[in-house]
Amino acid sequence: MKVLVIGGGAREHALCRSLSQDPAVTELHCAPGNAGIAQVATVHPVDQLDGAAVAALARRLGSDLVVVGPEAPLVAGVSDAVRAAGIPVFGPSGEAAQLEGSKAFAKDVMAGAGVPTARSYVCTTEAEAAEALDAFGAPYVVKDDGLAAGKGVVVTADRAEALAHAVSCDRVVIEEYLDGPEVSLFAITDGVTVLPLVPAQDFKRALDGDQGPNTGGMGAYSPLPWAPEGLVQEVLETVLQPTVDELRHRGTPFSGLLYAGLALTSRGTRVIEFNARFGDPETQVVLARLRTPLAGVLLAAAEGTLDTLEPLRWDEGAAVTVVIASEGYPAAPRTGDPIDGLDAVEAEGAYVLHAGTAAGPAGEVLSAGGRVLSVTAAGADLAEARELAYRGVARISLKGGQHRTDIALKAAQ
Ligand code: AMP
Ligand code: GLY
Numbered sequence: 001m002k003v004l005v006i007g008g009g010a011r012e013h014a015l016c017r018s019l020s021q022d023p024a025v026t027e028l029h030c031a032p033g034n035a036g037i038a039q040v041a042t043v044h045p046v047d048q049l050d051g052a053a054v055a056a057l058a059r060r061l062g063s064d065l066v067v068v069g070p071e072a073p074l075v076a077g078v079s080d081a082v083r084a085a086g087i088p089v090f091g092p093s094g095e096a097a098q099l100e101g102s103k104a105f106a107k108d109v110m111a112g113a114g115v116p117t118a119r120s121y122v123c124t125t126e127a128e129a130a131e132a133l134d135a136f137g138a139p140y141v142v143k144d145d146g147l148a149a150g151k152g153v154v155v156t157a158d159r160a161e162a163l164a165h166a167v168s169c170d171r172v173v174i175e176e177y178l179d180g181p182e183v184s185l186f187a188i189t190d191g192v193t194v195l196p197l198v199p200a201q202d203f204k205r206a207l208d209g210d211q212g213p214n215t216g217g218m219g220a221y222s223p224l225p226w227a228p229e230g231l232v233q234e235v236l237e238t239v240l241q242p243t244v245d246e247l248r249h250r251g252t253p254f255s256g257l258l259y260a261g262l263a264l265t266s267r268g269t270r271v272i273e274f275n276a277r278f279g280d281p282e283t284q285v286v287l288a289r290l291r292t293p294l295a296g297v298l299l300a301a302a303e304g305t306l307d308t309l310e311p312l313r314w315d316e317g318a319a320v321t322v323v324i325a326s327e328g329y330p331a332a333p334r335t336g337d338p339i340d341g342l343d344a345v346e347a348e349g350a351y352v353l354h355a356g357t358a359a360g361p362a363g364e365v366l367s368a369g370g371r372v373l374s375v376t377a378a379g380a381d382l383a384e385a386r387e388l389a390y391r392g393v394a395r396i397s398l399k400g401g402q403h404r405t406d407i408a409l410k411a412a413q
Contacts, residue, residue, distance in 0.1 A: 001295050002027040004058050005041065006048050006078065007069030008034045010323075010355035010374045011280035014287050015067060015294070016041045017353065022293040029061055035365045036354025036373070048073045051081025058087050065090065065299050068256075071147055074276050075101040079256070088302035092276050096247055096254040100276040103145050103173040110271060113246035115239050117271040120175035129166035132174035133159060141178075145171040153214055178263035178270050183227060184220075184282045185260045187240045188297060191253035193306035194240045195297075196232050198289055198314055199224050200282040201411070206330060208406045215330045216371055219407030221320045221382055222285040226411060228264070235260060239271055255301055281321045284353055284376045288319035320385040320408045321376040322393050326356070326367050327400025333370035334400060341395040350377035350392030367398055382412040 001024050005012050013036050019025050020040040031054070033043030044061075047053050049072060058066050066082045068074055068091030077094030091097075098105040104122045109115075121132040122145070133140050140162035144152030146169075154165040155177070166172045182204075186197040200222040206212035239260050247254040259275035278286075287294070291313040300306045326333040335356070342365060345352050353376055356369015375392040379385030386408045393403055 001025050001064045001299065002062055003029070003065045003067065003295055004061055004063040005030040005067045005069060006046070006054055006073055008032045008037065008048075009070065009280055010353040010371065011278050011283045012069040013037050013353040013355070014284045014376075015069060015278070018287045018290065018294040022295045024293060024295050027061070029063070031057055034354045034368075035357040035359045036352060038359070048078070049076045051076065051078040054078050055081045055085040055087070058082055059085055063087055065295065065302060067091065067298055069277060071097065071100050071275065071277050074256075075147060088299060090256055090298040090302045092254045092256040093252065095252045097276040099243075099247070099254065099258075099274045101147055103143050103273070104171070106274050107173065109243060109246050109250075112250075113242040115242055115271055116268060118175040118178050120173050122171065122173055123166060124171050126163070126167050129163060129172060129174060133162055133166075136174065136176045139177045141175050142166050143173045143175070144169040145173060155214070178265050178272060180263050180265040181226075182272065183224060183231070183262045183264060184279050185232065185235050185240075185262060186278060186282070186286060187236070187258045187260070188301050188306065189240075189244050189255060189258055190301045190304045190306045191244065191248055191255040192304070194236060194244050194258070195306055195309070195312065196236050196240060197286050197312070198222050199227055199232060200279075200285050202279065202282050203404060203407055206325075206402075208404050213330055215325070217279070217281045217323065218325065218404045219320070219322045219374070220281045220285050221318065221385070221408035221411060222282070222289060223318060224411065225382070231269075235262065235269060238269065243274070255304070280355075281323055281374050284321040284374055285319035288376055288378045289315040289317070291315055315378065317378055317380045318382040318385040319376060319378045320382065320389040321353070321374045322389050322403055322407050323355075323371050323374045324393065324396060324398060324401050324403045325371050326369070326398070327402065329370040329402065335367050335369060337367045337399045339365045339367060339372065340397045344395040345375060345392040348391035348395060349388040350375050352392070352396075372398060372401065382408050386412050
């Protein structure tokens with residue numbers, strides 16, 4: 001099977017790593033990729049938002065499957081262009097990807113499907129926003145309606161800050177605050193059958209102890225030893241399957257990866273958000289535990305035959321990933337610095353997945369984005385996986401680089 005992956009972050013590196021280990025994959029390509037992906041796949045330049053260009057590349061490569069990684073090309077309809085070219089694609093249509101592209105659309109789908117989520121108002125004026133803030137009270141939750149790479153959400157006790165964020169966006173969703181731990185649960189679906197993966201937890205805040213601004217995610221781990229028994233089945237029945245069914249009944253079937261961001265509140269499980277693609281950095285730990293070869297699963301989702309698959313097989317152990325971000329992330333990341341020590345990580349029992357990296361003129365690896373890379377390790381349990389991941393992190397040096405030191409710490413204790 002010849003597979004083309006679209007994207008160039010750590011999620012795509014994790015996908016390419018798994019696909020490169022799948023004996024069914026005879027050729028692996030990635031566009032645009034990054035410096036790390038180039039070690040496991042043939043990389044090609046492409047404008048990943050240009051559906052016609054992606055479809056033409058897939059045709060030229062004779063791809064049997066295209067996997068669209070990030071949300072921006074999905075929302076731009078890149079999957080539609082590839083599908084229209086007659087090539088199986090893992091990733092929802094542009095319309096179905098609105099589940100992530102518009103928070104207001106997601107709320108509407110959840111209402112139609114009876115899926116539990118925070119009560120919310122969609123606001124377009126300052127007066128509406130002020131009224132909604134006061135209706136719920138502090139802590140305030142204000143979300144930019146459109147795509148914002150995980151940075152469009154402000155959660156604050158400061159009413160003025162909440163209102164200022166609302167005013168700075170065209171349209172916002174203001175909602176009730178959900179207390180309780182967060183869980184990310186991914187499911188692979190062909191629009192009918194839903195196959196949940198294993199739960200993971202992401203660390204959204206930039207600093208230790210969940211302080212600092214929201215980011216795209218600073219680390220993750222799986223499994224969640226503290227999660228209630230039966231959680232996956234409950235979320236399948238109350239969230240994932242009803243959402244997939246609702247989208248199909250609306251005439252916008254969703255195939256690809258459905259990501260449920262959940263809060264386990266004192267009043268039950270609630271959806272915080274949906275994404276229409278694999279989460280980053282959770283994918284790094286979920287795929288680290290997947291034993292079933294990946295390509296056949298993604299192809300079955302693309303071709304609508306998930307119901308014929310054997311149950312997925314998982315490693316009983318644990319996986320931890322720690323993100324190294326550049327100085328100034330998330331507000332103003334600095335780029336262009338050399339990254340040293342990459343070759344020393346594997347000797348520590350961990351591996352590097354590149355996110356924002358680029359090859360320098362002398363073949364050195366340079367930082368090229370906010371989240372630069374993530375160091376991932378598997379172990380018999382969380383304590384071991386954590387130990388190995390942090391040993392790997394310690395080998396890497398990047399000027400001004402920052403990482404959290406408490407990823408999976410509480411769960412491992
Ligand atoms: P989102 O982009 O919707 O995932 O939001 C980013 C982060 O903001 C989430 O992972 C939560 O940590 C936080 N957040 C979002 N919505 C709420 C909410 N209703 N209550 C509490 N925290 C929230
Ligand atoms: N880990 C958060 C996200 O992928 O949106």
